[in-house]
Amino acid sequence: MSEQALVTAAVNSWKLNIERADRIFSPLTEEQLLKEVAPGKNRLVYLWGHLTAVHDRMLPLLVLGPRLHPEYDALFLTNPDKAVPTLPAAAEIKKAWDDVNGTLLAGFESLSATDWLQKHSSVSDEDFAKDPQRNRFSVLLSRTTHISFHVGQTALIPK
């Protein structure tokens, strides 16, 4: 069925971008995680936690379940980098990153094409009726490009 093939392509694109991010962040030491992507810009540890927080928010947004790490918002999303004095250890972020992305992917694989075209949880029925493109599939695509946005930044750190 062609609609399923379209969904598979988008989930594959998500997986590919998660794998790229994982290859960048997961091997880093505590010290390497403190590097900034450019002078005065976000540290790698912040970007890793930021992606984890944004992905964690996708669980309720896509109606896949409750958040696993709501405490990551204050650390990595609603406050800028360096505003919070103590961040979780690398091993803790790694576990949160794996748990969140694993839970999300299992959820993605449970959705049919019709499910993907349903509204996401932060749009009202009324607004969704006006703009049916405010669906779960559009969230998947925009969060996939969001990963790539930050992965591109990490490519600028001198080797």
Next chain:
Amino acid sequence: MSEQALVTAAVNSWKLNIERADRIFSPLTEEQLLKEVAPGKNRLVYLWGHLTAVHDRMLPLLVLGPRLHPEYDALFLTNPDKAVPTLPAAAEIKKAWDDVNGTLLAGFESLSATDWLQKHSSVSDEDFAKDPQRNRFSVLLSRTTHISFHVGQTALIPK
């Protein structure tokens, strides 16, 4: 039809990322285009031409028509930044960027969901039979994240 809605979401994601890139690059002066995204890294002019070259290659790749600017490969793709002494003027790159993206978008809008799932031109019939995910839709998704990869880098330039 749900397959058409899935395609629309992906084309909208492409358009959104093109618009973001356009807002960054199109207003820049010749002098601003010479800024590097980070010390010693690609200049903005190179990234703009690079995106134009990659998008131009999508025309034959997606079987939408011949390339408009094959000469951009040597300037912005097969050679690194600063390898070629003279680059086109900003106004010329702007015109190429608009022409390429306009031609691509018109092509995208002519494709049905079934067309999007056909093989792209750089995979053989035999390889496509083995892996039907090597289709035009996957190319669209990967080139969309590619825009975001470089747009993320431009966000690091000090204001």
